[in-house]
Amino acid sequence: MTRLSSYFLPTEREAPSDAEAISHILMVRAGLIRQVGSGLWSWLPAGWRVHQRVVQIVREEMNAIGGQEMLMPVLHPADPWRRSGRYAIEELFKLKDRRGADMVLAMTHEEIVTLHVASAVRSYRDLPLILYHFQVKERDEPRPRAGVLRTREFVMKDSYTFDRDPAGLEAAYQKHVVAYDRIMDRCGLEWYRVEADVGMMGGSAAHEYMAPCQAGENEVVLAPGYAANLEVARADAQPAPLPPPLDAPEVVETPGLTTVEGVANALGLASAALLKAYPVVLDDGAMKLVVVRGDHRVNEIKLGNALGTSFRPAHPDEISRQLGPPGFIGPAGADVEVLLDEAVDPGGYVTGANQPDRHLRGVQPGRDFNYRSLDVRSVEPGDTVGGSQIRIEPAIEVGNIFKLGTRYSEPLDAKYLDESGQEQLIWMGCYGFGPARTAAAAVEQYADEHGISWPRAIAPFDVEVVVLGKEGGEERAVADRLYQELSEAGLQTLYDDRDAGPGEKFADAELVGCPLRVTVGRRALAEGQVEVQVRRGREVQTLPVDTAGQDIPGLWSELP
RNA sequence: CGGGGAGUGGCGCAGUCUGGUAGCGCACCCGGCUGGGGGCCGGGCGGUCGCAGGUUCAAAUCCUGUCUCCCCGACCA
Numbered sequence: 001m002t003r004l005s006s007y008f009l010p011t012e013r014e015a016p017s018d019a020e021a022i023s024h025i026l027m028v029r030a031g032l033i034r035q036v037g038s039g040l041w042s043w044l045p046a047g048w049r050v051h052q053r054v055v056q057i058v059r060e061e062m063n064a065i066g067g068q069e070m071l072m073p074v075l076h077p078a079d080p081w082r083r084s085g086r087y088a089i090e091e092l093f094k095l096k097d098r099r100g101a102d103m104v105l106a107m108t109h110e111e112i113v114t115l116h117v118a119s120a121v122r123s124y125r126d127l128p129l130i131l132y133h134f135q136v137k138e139r140d141e142p143r144p145r146a147g148v149l150r151t152r153e154f155v156m157k158d159s160y161t162f163d164r165d166p167a168g169l170e171a172a173y174q175k176h177v178v179a180y181d182r183i184m185d186r187c188g189l190e191w192y193r194v195e196a197d198v199g200m201m202g203g204s205a206a207h208e209y210m211a212p213c214q215a216g217e218n219e220v221v222l223a224p225g226y227a228a229n230l231e232v233a234r235a236d237a238q239p240a241p242l243p244p245p246l247d248a249p250e251v252v253e254t255p256g257l258t259t260v261e262g263v264a265n266a267l268g269l270a271s272a273a274l275l276k277a278y279p280v281v282l283d284d285g286a287m288k289l290v291v292v293r294g295d296h297r298v299n300e301i302k303l304g305n306a307l308g309t310s311f312r313p314a315h316p317d318e319i320s321r322q323l324g325p326p327g328f329i330g331p332a333g334a335d336v337e338v339l340l341d342e343a344v345d346p347g348g349y350v351t352g353a354n355q356p357d358r359h360l361r362g363v364q365p366g367r368d369f370n371y372r373s374l375d376v377r378s379v380e381p382g383d384t385v386g387g388s389q390i391r392i393e394p395a396i397e398v399g400n401i402f403k404l405g406t407r408y409s410e411p412l413d414a415k416y417l418d419e420s421g422q423e424q425l426i427w428m429g430c431y432g433f434g435p436a437r438t439a440a441a442a443v444e445q446y447a448d449e450h451g452i453s454w455p456r457a458i459a460p461f462d463v464e465v466v467v468l469g470k471e472g473g474e475e476r477a478v479a480d481r482l483y484q485e486l487s488e489a490g491l492q493t494l495y496d497d498r499d500a501g502p503g504e505k506f507a508d509a510e511l512v513g514c515p516l517r518v519t520v521g522r523r524a525l526a527e528g529q530v531e532v533q534v535r536r537g538r539e540v541q542t543l544p545v546d547t548a549g550q551d552i553p554g555l556w557s558e559l560p
Numbered sequence: 561c562g563g564g565g566a567g568u569g570g571c572g573c574a575g576u577c578u579g580g581u582a583g584c585g586c587a588c589c590c591g592g593c594u595g596g597g598g599g600c601c602g603g604g605c606g607g608u609c610g611c612a613g614g615u616u617c618a619a620a621u622c623c624u625g626u627c628u629c630c631c632c633g634a635c636c637a
Contacts, residue, residue, distance in 0.1 A: 503597035
């Protein structure tokens with residue numbers, strides 16, 4: 001029984017002045033969320049209903065693949081985090097208890113769940129396991145933003161799988177693919193499963209579930225049969241327009257021209273006819289010269305993955321000492337290993353001459369310098385995959401699945417005995433899902449100029465009954481009865497029984513965005529009808545009063 | 561962390577430059593009218609102007625410090 005006259009749904013006519021993202025503006029205006037501090041949000045009753053609906057869908061799908069729900073605390077002793085090596089993470093909230101013991105607020109639960117499994121699992125007979133919980137995560141984000149899109153505290157479903165070997169992990173991973181695909185479909189979002197960076201954590205595979213929308217912080221690269229995070233995407237570059245080859249490199253004077261654009265303009269060439277040199281220093285102190293086409297950009301994540309180690313850009317003095325004047329360096333004659341991007345086709349290019357105010361033209365990879373070939377560039381609009389042009393779209397990451405391997409079982413000593421009595425490390429996977437981001441993504445994807453338009457599976461209410469006319473009038477009696485009938489038919493119904501004008505009620509209903517709005521007013525009632533508006537598209541139809549209670553549930557079940 | 565911006569009733573804002581004891585719209589409360597797209601009339605409630613010092617006869621306004629929030633970028637195990 002939810003009557004708006006006594007329900008805490010504080011809608012606002014105006015957007016918060018500091019909000020930019022659509023989901024931020026609308027979720028606040030619709031009375032779903034309220035800010036407490038930077039990156040800290042309360043969920044008001046209607047907003048929490050949305051959150052809980054997403055949670056329930058996730059729970060059902062996790063249970064369907066054999067997940068076992070549990071609950072672990074948010075406050076942890078620091079020790080397990082020291083053992084796993086994650087205590088140093090800057091985002092980790094650290095505090096002390098009254099005795100001065102170091103504590104942390106959990107950003108995820110690998111350490112704790114692994115310890116439980118380590119202490120309870122003895123035998124291969126105890127595996128596999130899928131454990132999960134819904135729990136608050138705490139992260140001291142450098143920059144929270146856009147309402148509930150990026151917060152310092154949020155509820156996450158995190159599941160962890162424990163298997164005896166890589167094949168078992170693969171099976172657990174595939175189960176999560178199935179569950180997550182279904183979750184995304186059921187929530188009514190547009191989504192992509194994309195290849196993702198496995199990071200420096202040494203995992204072997206990762207995918208992200210992305211909901212495309214304007215406020216997204218990630219970029220996904222799409223082509224028929226292909227979807228990847230821009231961080232790791234590979235594609236074929238458009239060919240570079242190159243001048244005719246030269247028999248040998250020639251020096252050209254380029255005084256003061258230290259940018260690709262400047263040199264290209266001065267020589268009347270396209271940027272793609274130049275090579276860009278990017279000196280980096282690896283962990284072991286070795287300098288490498290990364291070379292990409294002039295119109296391309298080095299992708300530091302791909303570069304790090306290709307190198308298998310972390311690195312930093314070389315300092316200007318290091319460049320001067322080992323290569324030449326910054327702005328005029330190039331691979332020809334360089335005294336460090338050259339890592340040439342795969343998108344550099346054979347041909348003669350303009351490069352830095354490693355001398356002040358000079359470039360070389362007609363430099364050919366292989367002939368004029370030796371190199372190792374790697375894919376280290378960011379893909380760009382115009383690139384193709386399998387002959388089709390790629391699209392690059394912003395998206396919100398709402399879920400991720402990740403093969404951890406033995407990253408945690410090793411430091412935390414999670415082992416089992418196999419059939420031959422040998423101790424073996426447990427193979428783990430971890431899988432996150434954010435209900436808050438799912439809700440925000442749905443707002444972003446389907447909002448129109450009137451407000452939110454929820455997918456029916458995650459709307460705060462299935463249907464909103466709006467009654468027009470005075471207290472005690474016939475409209476009220478009909479609406480009261482309809483509200484009763486819809487509730488009994490199993491629809492979660494919000495009843496706008498406030499003493500307010502029609503304009504205000506319609507505006508609020510469309511702002512809050514329940515998939516159906518039923519209007520009981522004098523005009524249609526005179527014909528024995530009520531009006532039903534489908535929120536998405538705002539089309540209105542009329543139904544006979546007498547059968548509306550039976551017809552509306554069917555209508556609702558047809559909605560997206 | 562770098563750059564930019566903002567803190568004045570619940571929300572959105574003006575007032576600050578040029579100091580004189582706080583105002584507008586919406587919301588809210590009371591009464592009446594109205595009743596199909598945020599309606600009208602009348603009467604009200606509500607603010608130590610983020611905080612702390614200082615200057616001054618007098619500070620929302622000037623000075624110093626500090627806290628908080630937002631946006632862009634960097635970062636995001």
